[in-house]
Amino acid sequence: MKAPATPLLSIEDLSLVFRTRHGTVRALENVDLTVERGEIVGVVGESGSGKSVMAYAALGLQDAAAQVLGGRILFEGLDMLAAAPDVLAATRGREIAMIFQSPRTALNPIRKVGHQIADVLLEHTAVRRSDLRQRAIEALARVRIPDPERRYEAYPFELSGGMCQRVMIAMALACSPSLLIADEPTTGLDVTTQAVIMDLVREMSREARMSTLLITHDLGLAGEYCDRIAVMHAGHIVEVAPTVELLQRPAHPYTRQLLASTPTPRSSIDQLVSIPGQLPDLRSDLPACRFSARCERHVSACDERPLPWTVISPQHAVRCRVPL
Amino acid sequence: MTFAGFARNAAYAFGENRLTLVSVVILAALVLCAIFGPLIAPYDPLMTDGTARLVPPSAAHPFGTDALGRDILSRVIVAARLDLGMAVIAALLSFAVGLALGAIAGYFGGWPDRIISRVMDTIMAFPLFVLAMGIVAALGNSVLNVIIATVVINLPFYCRFARAEVNVRREQGFVEAARMGGNGAMPVLVNHIVPNILPPMMVQVSLNMGWAILNAAGLSFIGLGVRPPTPEWGIMVSEGASFIISGEWWTFVFPGAALVLAVFCFNLLGDGLRDLLDPKRRV
Amino acid sequence: MHFFWKRLLGTIPSLIGVVLVTFVLSHALPGDPAAFFAGPAANAESIAEVRAKLGLDRSLPVQFFHYADDLRRGQLGNSLTTGQPVLNDLIERLPASLELTFFALLFAVAVAIPLGVWAATRPDSMVDHACRALVSIGAAFPTFFIGLLFVYLFYFLFDIAPQPLGRLNEIMYTAPPRITGAYTVDSILAGEWSVLRASLAQLVLPSVSLGMFALAPIARITRAAMLQALGSDFIRTARASGLPARKILFSYALRNAMLPVTNVLGMVFSFLLGGSVLIEQVYGWQGVGAYAVNAVISSDYAAVQGFVLAMALLYVLLNLVIDLIATAIDPRVRFES
Numbered sequence: 001m002k003a004p005a006t007p008l009l010s011i012e013d014l015s016l017v018f019r020t021r022h023g024t025v026r027a028l029e030n031v032d033l034t035v036e037r038g039e040i041v042g043v044v045g046e047s048g049s050g051k052s053v054m055a056y057a058a059l060g061l062q063d064a065a066a067q068v069l070g071g072r073i074l075f076e077g078l079d080m081l082a083a084a085p086d087v088l089a090a091t092r093g094r095e096i097a098m099i100f101q102s103p104r105t106a107l108n109p110i111r112k113v114g115h116q117i118a119d120v121l122l123e124h125t126a127v128r129r130s131d132l133r134q135r136a137i138e139a140l141a142r143v144r145i146p147d148p149e150r151r152y153e154a155y156p157f158e159l160s161g162g163m164c165q166r167v168m169i170a171m172a173l174a175c176s177p178s179l180l181i182a183d184e185p186t187t188g189l190d191v192t193t194q195a196v197i198m199d200l201v202r203e204m205s206r207e208a209r210m211s212t213l214l215i216t217h218d219l220g221l222a223g224e225y226c227d228r229i230a231v232m233h234a235g236h237i238v239e240v241a242p243t244v245e246l247l248q249r250p251a252h253p254y255t256r257q258l259l260a261s262t263p264t265p266r267s268s269i270d271q272l273v274s275i276p277g278q279l280p281d282l283r284s285d286l287p288a289c290r291f292s293a294r295c296e297r298h299v300s301a302c303d304e305r306p307l308p309w310t311v312i313s314p315q316h317a318v319r320c321r322v323p324l
Numbered sequence: 325m326t327f328a329g330f331a332r333n334a335a336y337a338f339g340e341n342r343l344t345l346v347s348v349v350i351l352a353a354l355v356l357c358a359i360f361g362p363l364i365a366p367y368d369p370l371m372t373d374g375t376a377r378l379v380p381p382s383a384a385h386p387f388g389t390d391a392l393g394r395d396i397l398s399r400v401i402v403a404a405r406l407d408l409g410m411a412v413i414a415a416l417l418s419f420a421v422g423l424a425l426g427a428i429a430g431y432f433g434g435w436p437d438r439i440i441s442r443v444m445d446t447i448m449a450f451p452l453f454v455l456a457m458g459i460v461a462a463l464g465n466s467v468l469n470v471i472i473a474t475v476v477i478n479l480p481f482y483c484r485f486a487r488a489e490v491n492v493r494r495e496q497g498f499v500e501a502a503r504m505g506g507n508g509a510m511p512v513l514v515n516h517i518v519p520n521i522l523p524p525m526m527v528q529v530s531l532n533m534g535w536a537i538l539n540a541a542g543l544s545f546i547g548l549g550v551r552p553p554t555p556e557w558g559i560m561v562s563e564g565a566s567f568i569i570s571g572e573w574w575t576f577v578f579p580g581a582a583l584v585l586a587v588f589c590f591n592l593l594g595d596g597l598r599d600l601l602d603p604k605r606r607v
Numbered sequence: 608m609h610f611f612w613k614r615l616l617g618t619i620p621s622l623i624g625v626v627l628v629t630f631v632l633s634h635a636l637p638g639d640p641a642a643f644f645a646g647p648a649a650n651a652e653s654i655a656e657v658r659a660k661l662g663l664d665r666s667l668p669v670q671f672f673h674y675a676d677d678l679r680r681g682q683l684g685n686s687l688t689t690g691q692p693v694l695n696d697l698i699e700r701l702p703a704s705l706e707l708t709f710f711a712l713l714f715a716v717a718v719a720i721p722l723g724v725w726a727a728t729r730p731d732s733m734v735d736h737a738c739r740a741l742v743s744i745g746a747a748f749p750t751f752f753i754g755l756l757f758v759y760l761f762y763f764l765f766d767i768a769p770q771p772l773g774r775l776n777e778i779m780y781t782a783p784p785r786i787t788g789a790y791t792v793d794s795i796l797a798g799e800w801s802v803l804r805a806s807l808a809q810l811v812l813p814s815v816s817l818g819m820f821a822l823a824p825i826a827r828i829t830r831a832a833m834l835q836a837l838g839s840d841f842i843r844t845a846r847a848s849g850l851p852a853r854k855i856l857f858s859y860a861l862r863n864a865m866l867p868v869t870n871v872l873g874m875v876f877s878f879l880l881g882g883s884v885l886i887e888q889v890y891g892w893q894g895v896g897a898y899a900v901n902a903v904i905s906s907d908y909a910a911v912q913g914f915v916l917a918m919a920l921l922y923v924l925l926n927l928v929i930d931l932i933a934t935a936i937d938p939r940v941r942f943e944s
């Protein structure tokens with residue numbers, strides 16, 4: 001398959017910090033990532049590695065304390081970090097949609113879920129007010145919510161977590177976006193619901209030829225649903241590869257540790273290894289390779305800046321001087 | 325750093341605490357007036373002077389004189405004792421009673437809790453100032469009864485606060501340990517729980533003090549408790565009120581300003597103490 | 608539907624408590640009430656007669672039963688000062704107090720909520736600090752003192768306010784025919800616009816001075832609740848969905864923030880009903896507060912007790928209304944009950 005000339009989303013050399021009372025948090029550094037049309041890309045890393053920060057930046061929704069030091073984010077040619085607020089608002093929800101973890105708090109607790117979907121439709125589409133309700137019910141029906149007319153009238157607290165996530169997906173897909181960002185969409189849901197929700201996300205992506213950026217700390221989940229996976233560690237993307245290749249031939253020591261700590265149907269609990277060490281404090285002075293303190297392959301060359309990308313195969317690159 | 329950013333940080337780091345400091349200094353001055361008032365006051369606060377009625381502020385009378393020629397500055401200074409005294413006594417009494425009742429309700433639960441909470445709910449079912457009026461009317465018009473009324477209407481705040489704090493702490497490890505060590509309920513409450521809730525309760529006292537002053541002064545303003553010619557800020561404002569439409573503003577402005585100052589400083593102090601104790605609860 | 612009845616039932620303990628307290632207060636009169644009511648010229652015999660007439664020779668539970676029964680029939684006794692049944696006096700004057708309290712609340716809400724929202728959208732900015740300072744200063748002013756200051760400034764010095772003597776300048780205007788008893792409403796009903804204007808003009812200073820004290824609690828809670836709402840997950844969702852900032856601020860964040868705000872309204876009404884007594888005194892307002900102050904000063908116990916009871920019942924009712932509003936705002940409350 002030949003990739004089209006320009007990817008749908010490309011994050012190029014993005015560096016972002018948070019200025020806080022307690023120091024500067026270097027949340028993202030020289031992050032590169034692309035999402036092609038119709039592709040499902042996973043971003044995997046421990047909690048605190050900067051996945052969500054990257055996702056919000058892709059929507060142009062950074063926190064007030066955030067400062068972009070360099071790089072850009074292009075979505076269909078639109079620079080998400082420089083565009084005017086109204087252009088961004090028109091893009092969000094229509095072209096790029098996002099779903100979150102803990103769907104029950106992600107919905108307005110005192111507004112009927114149907115109205116929340118209708119709000120988005122009203123904002124982004126030319127739907128007539130008289131058709132609004134019908135369109136929102138259709139959106140609910142599309143994610144196969146049983147009895148959508150009744151669910152339209154429900155408040156979030158009347159629905160289960162899984163049902164709320166379906167509503168979130170219905171809302172996200174209501175305007176047929178070309179990119180869906182799913183930030184830990186199944187964290188906090190029970191295992192069967194997780195699978196149902198992920199199958200739904202995949203099916204919707206395929207059906208609408210929508211690209212999806214799936215953010216998760218669970219490499220197993222990403223391995224099951226993604227075409228390509230980027231591994232993130234402490235604000236760096238350390239490895240990018242097609243899923244099969246990444247799972248079979250990880251090149252970064254961190255990826256290998258992630259793999260070893262991921263349960264598979266065939267592994268038993270006691271075979272799992274937890275990743276040694278912790279994420280470095282992002283407020284401290286950080287070495288060129290932020291994994292070096294946890295890495296048994298660390299050599300003195302690792303401390304030289306800049307840390308280059310090593311190309312393993314055309315689609316597989318790793319940011320490590322001593323790849324596996 | 326931008327100027328706005330700098331100003332913001334300066335205001336944050338310096339402002340709040342400095343204001344607390346200022347309020348402490350002013351309160352100390354008021355307390356001095358309360359203690360040594362008659363010695364500090366330039367005139368006898370009760371001395372009338374038929375030749376110097378309604379004199380505007382001047383060098384001899386910085387706050388002017390009232391309709392009977394009494395020096396308003398002296399009256400304002402001497403009144404501090406009564407105003408602060410009533411509020412402090414009332415606040416401390418309701419603090420003590422509220423703490424005791426709240427601790428019992430929170431620690432034992434069950435029917436003592438139900439009864440105490442019901443009584444507090446009933447007090448709160450009244451507009452509090454109106455209840456205070458009713459209490460003073462029923463018990464008789466005296467300073468003591470104004471204090472009692474103020475105690476009653478403040479009680480629910482302390483009691484509920486203490487109850488909630490005790491309830492949380494009852495399950496904590498060190499209390500469990502003390503109980504396991506064979507301590508009875510009372511020793512555990514008095515030695516282990518109450519000392520821990522005293523600091524937040526003290527914050528509550530200083531936040532409440534301003535309100536206690538306002539209530540007592542309000543009751544005096546409508547003629548309850550203190551009687552003329554006793555100097556008291558509320559009654560002085562009420563006496564001065566009749567001279568507004570003839571423009572003798574100093575008769576009511578200075579005693580009123582004293583009230584505002586005292587209440588404002590207690591509020592600032594309370595806010596400052598709360599920030600010190602629990603920065604997260606700032607609103 | 609059934610939550611309404613539940614709330615209504617929930618006020619019964621408060622009502623019982625209120626009646627009990629007023630009963631206790633009526634029996635806490637200094638000295639012997641029978642001797643008091645029998646008057647100075649009474650002898651032992653006539654005192655005993657009065658005692659029997661008042662039912663004071665019965666046991667306390669029986670007395671309480673009679674007391675509650677009297678209340679049920681609207682028997683609050685006669686006022687010593689007006690010679691009228693206390694109930695009539697209260698009904699006569701209550702609309703004036705309610706009108707004043709309503710406009711004070713209107714002022715407080717109309718100023719404090721926008722202020723709180725404004726401060727919350729710019730936390731820790733100069734605007735925020737200025738709002739906070741302003742509101743704290745307002746909270747330190749005794750209601751009666753603000754009232755007098757306003758009279759001095761706006762009536763005496765600047766001469767832009769009407770005479771602070773009651774609800775209407777009776778020399779230039781005649782009160783509208785009484786329907787509700789509130790001059791503003793009655794003058795609208797009667798179509799007397801000049802009277803409406805005049806009565807509104809009389810209302811401005813009293814209601815602003817009364818509402819001033821309520822600014823602080825409302826503004827503070829609005830700010831805190833807005834900050835919390837703006838930081839919550841569903842606002843993030845709304846932003847990520849590209850909803851316009853205005854819609855996010857008002858129909859998403861503010862509506863959620865209104866719940867804590869309605870919850871402090873109970874406290875606010877407690878202030879307002881108490882403060883109205885003082886303000887009525889300052890502005891010669893012929894409401895129940897001024898009536899009660901006279902009654903207290905002249906030891907007119909029946910009138911004072913009637914007033915305390917009426918205010919407490921009103922307050923219980925207002926709290927019920929607040930509860931119902933909270934229920935209307937937040938569906939979760941509706942379903943919990």
Ligand SMILES: Nc1ncnc2c1ncn2[C@@H]1O[C@H](COP(=O)(O)OP(=O)(O)O)[C@@H](O)[C@H]1O
Nearest residue numbers: 018025027046047048049050051052053063065
């Ligand atoms: N608004 C913020 N202010 C300061 N630090 C932040 C902010 N948002 C995120 N961070 C920091 O950025 C890092 C990455 O966070 P995040 O993207 O949420 O991680 P995750 O990979 O779990 O989604 C964390 O160290 C976090 O503390």
Ligand SMILES: [Mg+2]
Nearest residue numbers: 051052183184
């Ligand atoms: Mg995250």
